[in-house]
Amino acid sequence: MRLLVANANTTEAITDACAAAARAAAAPGTEIIPATPRFGPAVITTRAENVIAAHALLDLLAEQAGQVDAVLLAVSHDTALDAARQIMPCPVVGMTEAACLTACMLGGRFGLVTFGSLEMYRELIARYGLAERLVDIIAVNASAPEAVADPDSVGTKVLAAAKALAAEGANAVVLAGAALAGFDNRLQAACPVALLDGMACGVRMAELLVSLRLPRAQAGSYAPPKGRMGLGISPGLAALLRGDT
Amino acid sequence: MRLLVANANTTEAITDACAAAARAAAAPGTEIIPATPRFGPAVITTRAENVIAAHALLDLLAEQAGQVDAVLLAVSHDTALDAARQIMPCPVVGMTEAACLTACMLGGRFGLVTFGSLEMYRELIARYGLAERLVDIIAVNASAPEAVADPDSVGTKVLAAAKALAAEGANAVVLAGAALAGFDNRLQAACPVALLDGMACGVRMAELLVSLRLPRAQAGSYAPPKGRMGLGISPGLAALLRGDT
Amino acid sequence: MRLLVANANTTEAITDACAAAARAAAAPGTEIIPATPRFGPAVITTRAENVIAAHALLDLLAEQAGQVDAVLLAVSHDTALDAARQIMPCPVVGMTEAACLTACMLGGRFGLVTFGSLEMYRELIARYGLAERLVDIIAVNASAPEAVADPDSVGTKVLAAAKALAAEGANAVVLAGAALAGFDNRLQAACPVALLDGMACGVRMAELLVSLRLPRAQAGSYAPPKGRMGLGISPGLAALLRGDT
Amino acid sequence: MRLLVANANTTEAITDACAAAARAAAAPGTEIIPATPRFGPAVITTRAENVIAAHALLDLLAEQAGQVDAVLLAVSHDTALDAARQIMPCPVVGMTEAACLTACMLGGRFGLVTFGSLEMYRELIARYGLAERLVDIIAVNASAPEAVADPDSVGTKVLAAAKALAAEGANAVVLAGAALAGFDNRLQAACPVALLDGMACGVRMAELLVSLRLPRAQAGSYAPPKGRMGLGISPGLAALLRGDT
Amino acid sequence: MRLLVANANTTEAITDACAAAARAAAAPGTEIIPATPRFGPAVITTRAENVIAAHALLDLLAEQAGQVDAVLLAVSHDTALDAARQIMPCPVVGMTEAACLTACMLGGRFGLVTFGSLEMYRELIARYGLAERLVDIIAVNASAPEAVADPDSVGTKVLAAAKALAAEGANAVVLAGAALAGFDNRLQAACPVALLDGMACGVRMAELLVSLRLPRAQAGSYAPPKGRMGLGISPGLAALLRGDT
Amino acid sequence: MRLLVANANTTEAITDACAAAARAAAAPGTEIIPATPRFGPAVITTRAENVIAAHALLDLLAEQAGQVDAVLLAVSHDTALDAARQIMPCPVVGMTEAACLTACMLGGRFGLVTFGSLEMYRELIARYGLAERLVDIIAVNASAPEAVADPDSVGTKVLAAAKALAAEGANAVVLAGAALAGFDNRLQAACPVALLDGMACGVRMAELLVSLRLPRAQAGSYAPPKGRMGLGISPGLAALLRGDT
CATH class of the missing domain: 3.40.50.12500 (Rossmann fold)
Structure with missing residues (x-):
């Protein structure tokens, strides 16, 4: 295809x-x-x-x-x-829709980590009718260029956000934003719940x-x-x- | 201004x-x-x-x-x-937002009458967080050209829809769609609840x-x-x- | 009129x-x-x-x-x-209804600051069907007499609350309570989002x-x-x- | 006591x-x-x-x-x-609260039958946070004096409403209104789900x-x-x- | 009976x-x-x-x-x-249903304290259609054996959780879990809102x-x-x- | 695999x-x-x-x-x-979860047709947090043995239900129940929206x-x-x- x-x-x-x-x-x-x-x-x-x-x-x-x-x-x-x-x-x-629906199939609720505007993602998930499945959204204090330049440091922040969401009840965490591509592989081993990449x-x-x-x-x-x-x-x-x- | x-x-x-x-x-x-x-x-x-x-x-x-x-x-x-x-x-x-918020200030719930796609209006009102205030939406079986050509006949349909929404509990009815402009004045006297025009x-x-x-x-x-x-x-x-x- | x-x-x-x-x-x-x-x-x-x-x-x-x-x-x-x-x-x-509906017309979600009972305002906004538009309510630790006697000190607390609500996603903040009248003018310049006074x-x-x-x-x-x-x-x-x- | x-x-x-x-x-x-x-x-x-x-x-x-x-x-x-x-x-x-909470303890959702204003009861149940448990409200076309004067005829209407609510999914029906007192006993035998009287x-x-x-x-x-x-x-x-x- | x-x-x-x-x-x-x-x-x-x-x-x-x-x-x-x-x-x-419905009859919203999985209780209360009445759930960091062995220490944690929920707006707190039986009597005097035991x-x-x-x-x-x-x-x-x- | x-x-x-x-x-x-x-x-x-x-x-x-x-x-x-x-x-x-999530990916809202208990499916979809995406559920008046014995007659009923859901706004219809397997292929050509089979x-x-x-x-x-x-x-x-x- x-x-x-x-x-x-x-x-x-x-x-x-x-x-x-x-x-x-x-x-x-x-x-x-x-x-x-x-x-x-x-x-x-x-x-x-x-x-x-x-x-x-x-x-x-x-x-x-x-x-x-x-x-x-x-x-x-x-x-x-x-x-x-x-x-x-x-x-x-x-x-992002694909990652959220995949998260649903793991059971329970999910979280979302992004660099960008928290409110635009909150509205997106509400439009999908998935607000009840969402634990919370965390906007990591970092930018796309920083993610490229210093992935270790940004990765540490993303992982902390994902762990915080898991502690709040998330059974999966969606990484939203092109700049977060690949961070699922980088961080998964250290994260207690699945990290979901929208492209995959x-x-x-x-x-x-x-x-x-x-x-x-x-x-x-x-x-x-x-x-x-x-x-x-x-x-x-x-x-x-x-x-x- | x-x-x-x-x-x-x-x-x-x-x-x-x-x-x-x-x-x-x-x-x-x-x-x-x-x-x-x-x-x-x-x-x-x-x-x-x-x-x-x-x-x-x-x-x-x-x-x-x-x-x-x-x-x-x-x-x-x-x-x-x-x-x-x-x-x-x-x-x-x-x-339409203005008409819906005006309807809120009359108290209770409101209905919406349109010619067009019911689902797009339902999504719009949900995005405004006003779904709980909405009784229902009725899409009248008519078109904009018909409204111009035969306003009496189309008005009869719009009035019937507005009355049905009032009977369901609506305390006001929003007329949504450019082709419905002016129908509030035309029909108000025969309608038991306020008809709201978005332009006004x-x-x-x-x-x-x-x-x-x-x-x-x-x-x-x-x-x-x-x-x-x-x-x-x-x-x-x-x-x-x-x-x- | x-x-x-x-x-x-x-x-x-x-x-x-x-x-x-x-x-x-x-x-x-x-x-x-x-x-x-x-x-x-x-x-x-x-x-x-x-x-x-x-x-x-x-x-x-x-x-x-x-x-x-x-x-x-x-x-x-x-x-x-x-x-x-x-x-x-x-x-x-x-x-308060008027301030909340005005907040809706600025887009996004709003917060509310008050001195009084948080729960009574939460119920009020829920009755208006606006719970989805509400980021949060903060009850500032102050009283009406304090607001009159020491508006600078109380203003500092109200501003901090409004900024916290903005950081949580509020695009406007409703000041609820007669004792907060006038604080919108006093604090607006220092606040990143609109402060709304119910009387106005x-x-x-x-x-x-x-x-x-x-x-x-x-x-x-x-x-x-x-x-x-x-x-x-x-x-x-x-x-x-x-x-x- | x-x-x-x-x-x-x-x-x-x-x-x-x-x-x-x-x-x-x-x-x-x-x-x-x-x-x-x-x-x-x-x-x-x-x-x-x-x-x-x-x-x-x-x-x-x-x-x-x-x-x-x-x-x-x-x-x-x-x-x-x-x-x-x-x-x-x-x-x-x-x-009415007592009847609704009792209905909850029977499992599933409940309906409500009244003579009076449907909207006021809808708001009441929404205020109780029980809207998800409510199938629907039916306002029977009858008055309190009619209920006293012709209980058979009014009872027939109430029973029809209760049966309609059961068919929509209600596992119990709350009879709301003083004039409906006693109709639970009168109609229960003919109704497939429990009829709940608020006084009891x-x-x-x-x-x-x-x-x-x-x-x-x-x-x-x-x-x-x-x-x-x-x-x-x-x-x-x-x-x-x-x-x- | x-x-x-x-x-x-x-x-x-x-x-x-x-x-x-x-x-x-x-x-x-x-x-x-x-x-x-x-x-x-x-x-x-x-x-x-x-x-x-x-x-x-x-x-x-x-x-x-x-x-x-x-x-x-x-x-x-x-x-x-x-x-x-x-x-x-x-x-x-x-x-737990009985305790939650009893909490409803005290008015306002309630909280829930447990030792166990927060998510399973959240889902339970959502299934009861009572999510709007729930302030929050706090899972105390303790176990059933600890509750038996050192009730004073565990009681201190439970009381702190109940007070936190009251401060968030709870007008009652449900103690969920067999191991919390009896803690309502032990802690009630020090708690500003009612503690509810499911067995009672x-x-x-x-x-x-x-x-x-x-x-x-x-x-x-x-x-x-x-x-x-x-x-x-x-x-x-x-x-x-x-x-x- | x-x-x-x-x-x-x-x-x-x-x-x-x-x-x-x-x-x-x-x-x-x-x-x-x-x-x-x-x-x-x-x-x-x-x-x-x-x-x-x-x-x-x-x-x-x-x-x-x-x-x-x-x-x-x-x-x-x-x-x-x-x-x-x-x-x-x-x-x-x-x-059924798989079919509902697939329906979500077609956009808009979906309906569900079944032979069985409407309420159990309604609860299931509510548990999935998908109630806002659901137009309605229709329980067709037929049984599994009838579906096997007289698929034409039962198919006519299922198609009518699917069309009714589409007219209410459904952009896809989930066929729920083992006895409905294969009816998607049988009826799809005559249905204006996608029919979804849970097994596929x-x-x-x-x-x-x-x-x-x-x-x-x-x-x-x-x-x-x-x-x-x-x-x-x-x-x-x-x-x-x-x-x-």
Whole structure:
């Protein structure tokens, strides 16, 4: 199967890192197709950037509609996930959603560790209807560049956060944010509960959905758009909105 | 005060209608500035259109940042509301949010009538944390063109829906959707509970926020962006993301 | 418009202070009519006092029914709010409700700071269906007399509480309690998020409701009483219960 | 033990009926002390009446403080329950609360049948934190006088409502409202799930609390008032607010 | 009445202690019938043990069906409570459920103190639909043997936990776990809110249910099993599943 | 990988059918190991049977601990899921949980169709913290034998239920119950939203969890039992409780 790993940032280096993580996680036979939007924020950290990136992501996906078997959103905010599901003729998975649902399958409640805005992740998990399964979110005092430059020091902080969440009752901890990729492997041995990486969970969830061969919705708010018109929308996206076949 | 009435669709006729409704509702001294996005869907009815329109709306607002005293989103999906609050140096109000909060001030629970996707409105109200105040949503079997062509017939359906919601316990009914503008006046006399129009409520809420002279957040997820970079973002929006002063 | 600022305590000094705050917040053309109940607690701080004051407040409002355009309950417990809405022929607003709904319009979640019983405010916000929007409540270790005698010292404590709530995720902080009036202006410059005063928000919300000219409910639990009889009820209130016209 | 059966209405006939029901339900050794307020609504059916009755009830209880071992509020709105708990030196039970908690002990979810305002009962159960246990509320189209005049016909409606709630998943049905007293015995044989009468449940719950000899709260919002002053409050109630010993 | 006090552990000493506590709490005329399962864990502390004990408990109850007037589950996990209610022709009460519902009748919210797994109790209270009434759970760092060997030291920890919960807003504290039996009497004088023991509450709740003479459900998920077959089920339990009369 | 498909009923024919369904759904390389408990109900339909089957299932799993790579509970009640996760050294998946989480990944809300007790499934989904994602549950008026004897007629009923759920807002429908196996394929073409079969989803979710190589919890309520003793527990299960290595 062909799995589109769609970054929502315009930073190619993040796309490359995500593609590498996806390849490492994928089953044999899963081809990883990395993609980066034409426009939008370099790195999403705020509400406004997430909105711009959402459009950019749909724009990017539209180019690939019909050419891939599934999509994994390689962005921890799961940017534009619902709209992507509506327009694409294949399954679409969000990396943080995938990690949270995987955490659910381990039983009990989970925690989440991030560098970024705690509130945006809290809202995301509430939108997924998973607030009751969430112990808490801890925003570690560190930045993505620090994570690259000094992974030991940042790892110590992440591990402390994960252990604190486990002590509060978490049976698994989701590491949210591209900069936390790989920290699950680095820290797992020292952590009393499972650490979940969104890229690994997301690749496998995408494979799962493809294997189930579920049909696309024909009614309701996820049914494909039809006859929708607009201005200044890229040709690919405009064609999906019109429902061209 | 100068109130930007920002449509999120690219249909000028809707902007004009909203501006007229806003002018009718505004206090003396409130100048209505209508605006229509440069790009995006003609009329938002689906998830994907709402995402594209969200970008278009931020783009539109960025042009006006600093030149208006408040913004009213003239779109019943309250498109991009949170991100607009983050980037704009003035209050931003969503028309459906404004109607729902007004309904809260009448006491008890409220209902919502729309033509469109019931699920998107249900999610919106859940995101506002107002699910407990919502009796139910009824999607009337009619379309915007029908509402224009045959307002009596459509009004009969809307009134029946509002009465049904009142019988279920609603103490007010929000009419959501541009095509329902004016139906509050048309139907109120026959309805046992208040009918709320988002444009009227929104204009007054915007005036209220301006009068309170509240400061902009300096911390947290609504603090203004600073130093955020990207590609292919319009100059005005890019300047707001960089935090230019 | 004539706005009744109805204290629920029998302490005239509080009524005077609230009236002054209301006048400072009001739009030109809004006349503030202060009122104090004939009976009831000097200052409401407990559950039982709130119950007695609720009756006293209805008694007070009944005298003014038909003579004012709106009512603002000048008591942070929003005492008897729902019943007041039922009997009065004009809009009725609670000061804490108004501040909480204003906070909602800034986006995200809010916190609340008070001197008094934390649990009574938690229950109030839960009754408003706003628990999901509430970060937390902090009861500052201070009393109303201390706030008057040593506002600097008490202000330091209130500011610390507001900052702590902001750090937990609050995008606005409601100051609940008459003794906290004016602390929003005093502390705002040093606080990273908006501080909301119930009197200011309440006056503006009352003006908003008057401007919308919404009808009174004709059905349901907020419809005016009709034919209700009783013993030992003051003439004005008894007339409202009977539905005299 | 001496159990005060406190009506919150001023209709003596209801007090008498409740006292009779309480005597029928009580254990040997439980003496029923009926009481009727000095003032207030003849029969509570609206929000405003409930507020007036709440004061009247505290006034009534204050006269009995120290002379009874427990209080049962003989009013289906559980009027002033929390405040009564705060001021009384003995356990206080609400009849609807008692029936709902008894329903919980049968397992699963329960329904509620009433003649009166559905919304007021919905709010009551939500305040008890029991919304998840509630299947639904059905307001039967009948009145208290009809229930007395034509119990067969009204009973048929009540039974139909109870059966409908059972079919929706209720494992017990609470009959709320003085006018429904006795309908549990009349209809139980024909109903597939238990019908719960608030007076019977309430008397037994009051006996239970007395038998447990639990101490009064010394801290928090249920601690006895101390040093609270006011105007025009009856001597007994004023003494309790001052905390006279 | 004959009250079966059914331990779910196979440790006879716990059964004896529970029976003694039950006798101390019971009304005159209540005969306590202690019982211990034939098989299962010595002491339930984990999820798996609770599952095995659930079967053992049903097995034990089946032997007594028809010979007792009520059942009290003498195990703080309220093991198999719902299934026990389904198969037994008499009321069945769980000791922690009984304490929580008693706490509700004191008003406000409650806390819970235990030695054991915090998460299992959190799930239990959520299943009861009482999460909104729960302030928090504190798992004291102590073990059952320590509680026996050094009750003063363990009591100090339990009291500190109870006081912390009261300071957070709890108006009552449930002591959950057989090893905490008797600590309510030991610590009550020093605690500002009521401490609730599940055995005492449970005995009285069982007596209450018997006194109400409620019928068994004839429909729904608590109706008695009928015609259910299986392998290797003890004769008594098999007879109940078949619905033998 | 070796996947244990563990029936919780003692009916071998159901085990065989589930194993066939699992084989049809499995990836190449997944070996299906069917297993049937030694004791317990023939078919679980009631609360009591579910409790007995839970013990039987743990008993069955204990025999396979260490010999399989994952477990799929082939029972729509996900019997003993949490306890199985605690004792087994490999991932354990419940078929209904798997279908519900798969539904989540399609976006929006889902519905559930079953033959059996609606309330038991409602409780199950609430325990999973997924109540907000659930539109409704419909219990079709049919039985397992009827489904086998007259699949066309039963299929018509199931399809009508699924369509009704889609009309209420469901974007996917979970078919819960062994007797509904295969109806997804039979009815999908006529249904506007995806029909989800627990066996297919469960097999794939088990494969996913194995591929992620997550560690077992070392702390909290899912950590392996250690040193737990009991009476009359089968040797394999007793060894797991002791934590023998």
